[in-house]
Structure formats: structure tokens, C-alpha cells
Amino acid sequence: MYIIAIGWLYVAILAAATEGSLFRGVVTFLVWGLLPCALFMWLGGTRARRQRRRQLLADQRPGDDDRRHPEADQ
Numbered sequence: 001m002y003i004i005a006i007g008w009l010y011v012a013i014l015a016a017a018t019e020g021s022l023f024r025g026v027v028t029f030l031v032w033g034l035l036p037c038a039l040f041m042w043l044g045g046t047r048a049r050r051q052r053r054r055q056l057l058a059d060q061r062p063g064d065d066d067r068r069h070p071e072a073d074q
Contacts, residue, residue, distance in 0.1 A: 001044045005037050012037075 012033025019025040 001041070005041055008037050008040075009033055 012029050015032060016025040016029035019028050
């Protein structure tokens with residue numbers, strides 16, 4: 001996933017460098033490079049964020065310690 005984002009940003013930087021003015025280059029980089037890449041990375045990381053949140057909630061539940069580690073009771 002990261003290699004796609006790096007490649008996309010590289011192409012966006014090259015496209016922005018060919019613009020006629022600095023302002024148009026920055027706008028091109030933001031609109032065609034950074035914003036779509038940020039959206040792609042956010043959508044691509046949804047599953048990992050969801051799993052992290054579930055794990056965090058499972059670790060915070062009271063009374064689950066004895067079920068998680070059965071050898072601790074022996």
C-alpha cells in the first residue's frame with residue numbers, strides 16, 4: 001500500500017513541477033496528489049484501525065483476565 005502512495009506522490013510532484021506558476025503547482029499537488037493519497041491511506045487503514053480498537057476494548061474489559069490466561073489459575 002505504501003509503494004502505491006509513494007508512486008502517486010512522485011507523479012503528483014512531477015505534474016506540479018510542470019505547472020506555470022508556483023501557486024498552480026501547489027494547488028495541483030494538493031488536489032491531485034496529497035488529498036487523494038491521504039484518502040487512499042485512510043481508507044486502506046480502516047481494517048487495521050478497527051482491529052486495534054477491538055483489541056484495546058478487549059484488553060480493558062474487567063473479568064476477562066482469567067479466561068485469557070488459563071494457566072494462571074493452575
